[in-house]
Amino acid sequence: MARAIILVLDSFGIGAAPDAEAFGDTGADTFGHILNACRTGQADRPGGREGELDIPHLERLGLLAAAGLGNDLRHPDAIFGSAREISHGKDTPSGHWEIAGVPVLFDWGYFPKTVPTFPPELIRQILDDTDLPGILGDRHASGTEIIRELGEASLSSGKPIFYTSADSVLQIAAHETRFGLDRLYGLCKVARRHVDPLNIGRVIARPFIGENAETFTRTANRRDYSVPPPEPTLLDHAVSAGRCVHAVGKIADIFAHRGISRILKGADDMTLFDRTLEAFSAAADGDLVFANFVDFDTKYGHRRDVSGYAAALEAFDRRLPELETIMKPGDIAIVTADHGCDPTFAGTDHTRETVPVLAFGPGVEPKPIGRRETFADIGASVAAHLGLEPTRHGRSFL
Ligand SMILES: O=P(O)(O)O[C@H]1O[C@H](CO)[C@@H](O)[C@H]1O
Numbered sequence: 001m002a003r004a005i006i007l008v009l010d011s012f013g014i015g016a017a018p019d020a021e022a023f024g025d026t027g028a029d030t031f032g033h034i035l036n037a038c039r040t041g042q043a044d045r046p047g048g049r050e051g052e053l054d055i056p057h058l059e060r061l062g063l064l065a066a067a068g069l070g071n072d073l074r075h076p077d078a079i080f081g082s083a084r085e086i087s088h089g090k091d092t093p094s095g096h097w098e099i100a101g102v103p104v105l106f107d108w109g110y111f112p113k114t115v116p117t118f119p120p121e122l123i124r125q126i127l128d129d130t131d132l133p134g135i136l137g138d139r140h141a142s143g144t145e146i147i148r149e150l151g152e153a154s155l156s157s158g159k160p161i162f163y164t165s166a167d168s169v170l171q172i173a174a175h176e177t178r179f180g181l182d183r184l185y186g187l188c189k190v191a192r193r194h195v196d197p198l199n200i201g202r203v204i205a206r207p208f209i210g211e212n213a214e215t216f217t218r219t220a221n222r223r224d225y226s227v228p229p230p231e232p233t234l235l236d237h238a239v240s241a242g243r244c245v246h247a248v249g250k251i252a253d254i255f256a257h258r259g260i261s262r263i264l265k266g267a268d269d270m271t272l273f274d275r276t277l278e279a280f281s282a283a284a285d286g287d288l289v290f291a292n293f294v295d296f297d298t299k300y301g302h303r304r305d306v307s308g309y310a311a312a313l314e315a316f317d318r319r320l321p322e323l324e325t326i327m328k329p330g331d332i333a334i335v336t337a338d339h340g341c342d343p344t345f346a347g348t349d350h351t352r353e354t355v356p357v358l359a360f361g362p363g364v365e366p367k368p369i370g371r372r373e374t375f376a377d378i379g380a381s382v383a384a385h386l387g388l389e390p391t392r393h394g395r396s397f398l
């Protein structure tokens with residue numbers, strides 16, 4: 001039994017989703033394209049990273065083999081393979097819930113690519129329930145770009161910026177001190193209530209600071225208001241069995257705080273790695289640590305920043321031995337992802353891809369597991385490992 005830890009590299013897809021075409025994502029391959037850009041010198045950063053992608057630990061755990069890349073004849077030190085997604089969406093909740101045994105087999109609501117994008121009735125309801133003079137934005141956008149464009153107008157008018165993406169999401173950006181953080185959270189709660197009937201997965205508060213378009217930056221006080229998963233997840237099973245679920249980063253928000261015992265937050269992925277180690281060190285036998293590393297997605301994938309993504313992978317890789325050192329016999333760690341966000345792809349949205357599944361630990365017997373038919377095999381394996389009630393979906397690869 002011992003302990004289990006799932007590390008989600010948010011958006012770290014490895015291409016080859018059999019249904020990529022249905023999402024307009026034919027050819028998307030987050031890992032493959034980063035690897036290639038590094039190899040051909042297109043991910044060099046003056047004074048920063050350069051050359052081939054340097055990820056010896058992920059390679060040792062079978063990442064290249066899992067992605068069907070490279071001709072490394074050494075046998076990986078892990079259970080290695082990939083998984084496709086069966087959820088209808090390629091968003092963060094869909095990916096994480098499916099990992100936890102609950103694929104999203106219904107259709108989320110989405111906002112159209114028109115301007116305005118939000119139904120006037122929805123905006124009217126939100127305005128009626130708040131003291132706002134109106135809203136700005138009201139369209140599909142990249143979060144950083146729309147703040148640069150409309151942030152100053154938001155400061156002078158007192159109107160928050162509403163936007164969406166290819167995900168089932170309503171995002172609200174407002175100045176953290178001038179608009180006020182608590183006021184922004186309150187507004188998101190009101191919006192959450194009104195988007196429920198539209199089947200929208202998340203409302204996200206996007207606070208930013210700075211004085212003008214050149215200096216605006218988003219802060220770590222982002223908060224996601226998700227709908228709860230439609231049936232019990234691996235996390236619920238763990239908590240019902242009296243285990244502790246240690247949620248690192250935005251995991252608690254993604255599961256609408258259900259099946260969570262402890263929350264550990266951090267402002268960036270390296271701090272989140274510190275918190276992950278802290279959580280794992282504190283975990284008792286039978287506990288689950290579930291960590292999400294959001295920067296890959298938010299800071300590099302959506303920003304289409306290839307060298308930034310490469311540097312983040314290298315930084316993550318360098319820290320893996322710290323986790324391996326504190327693992328005890330009987331523990332299992334699984335490195336995976338929730339969807340793709342190919343930084344070389346058109347647009348700024350997620351990409352439908354398969355994800356890596358690398359499972360390792362002192363007593364874990366390495367083997368290939370091929371391409372799993374659903375991310376839920378991860379949850380099923382963790383449930384089997386921890387002796388928990390199996391989730392309805394997924395088959396254990398252990
Ligand atoms: O462009 P930003 O604000 O980072 O938004 C991105 O972040 C959202 C949540 O992960 C996604 O829906 C995507 O649109």
Ligand SMILES: [Mn+2]
Binds near residue numbers: 010011092095338339
């Ligand atoms: Mn995600």
Ligand SMILES: [Mn+2]
Binds near residue numbers: 092
């Ligand atoms: Mn994203």
